[in-house]
Amino acid sequence: MTLTGPADVSRAAAAADSLQALDTIVPTCRACPRLVEWRELVGAEKRAAFRDETYWARPVPGFGDPQARILVVGLAPAAHGANRTGRMFTGDRSGDFLFAAMHRTGFASQATSTTRDDGLTLTDVRVTAPVRCAPPANDPTSDERRTCGPYLARELELVRPSVVVVLGAFGWQALLSTLAEQGWVVPKPRPRFGHGVEVVITHASLGSLTLLGCFHVSQQNTFTGRLTPAMLDAVLERARVLVGPRG
Ligand code: SF4
Secondary structure (H helix, E strand, C coil): CCECCHHHHHHHHHHCCCHHHHHHHHHHECCCHHHHHHHHHHHHHCCHHHCCCCCCCCCCCCEECCCCCEEEECCCCCCCCHHHHCCCCCCCHHHHHHHHHHHHCCCECCCCCCCCCCCCCECCEEEECCCCCCCHHHCCCHHHHHHHHHHHHHHHHHHCCCEEEEECHHHHHHHHHHHHHCCEECCCCCCCCCCCCEEEEEECCCEEEEEEEECCCCHHHHCCCCCCHHHHHHHHHHHHHHHCCCC
């Protein structure tokens, strides 16, 4: 089936009877014409440093432990990071910072994340996004975010995490909008993003979810010291405390 519009996305996400099925469907999606055009253009033009590589240039599925109790959520794939490698937060400085922290805190098998077959495995964590295609200027429209929402909703049903570490204010807003549209009870007024902020939201059949805010791992934050390795480690450790020991 070719997924060319919001109705197709809703149908395909609902029909995914396993995480593996969902992760197979997502990369086939062509429901947002502007994003399809952009992701493929970036993949054709390439950055000079990667000119010998074949870009993924498709939607990027979530990655990590299928039984994860913690989701780490950004906004969308980076043009020359995940849109190149095909794995969330893989192949750019943001991912270097994130996976180094996950390795220090025991959630990742290695500190680096370079390609989707580099052997990296995650324990109790899955990395995903409310928007699966790289958007121009890292800025998806509301319609694009809404169209992509059923994928994240289905992922939440299949993984059943109890904590979501949300990277950055844009990801926070996008996630709250998606969750509200997908049946989660989001407090009004909407909780504001902040580093270390914790908010519990509920769903009639899925239970509760604690959102844990964290400054984004972009170079704007990590090069300036706004987000330090110790700060990110502390957020991940807090997530571990929230989920408790694994039974
Ligand atoms: S953003 Fe989501 S819904 Fe839109 S084309 Fe990409 S995968 Fe499909």
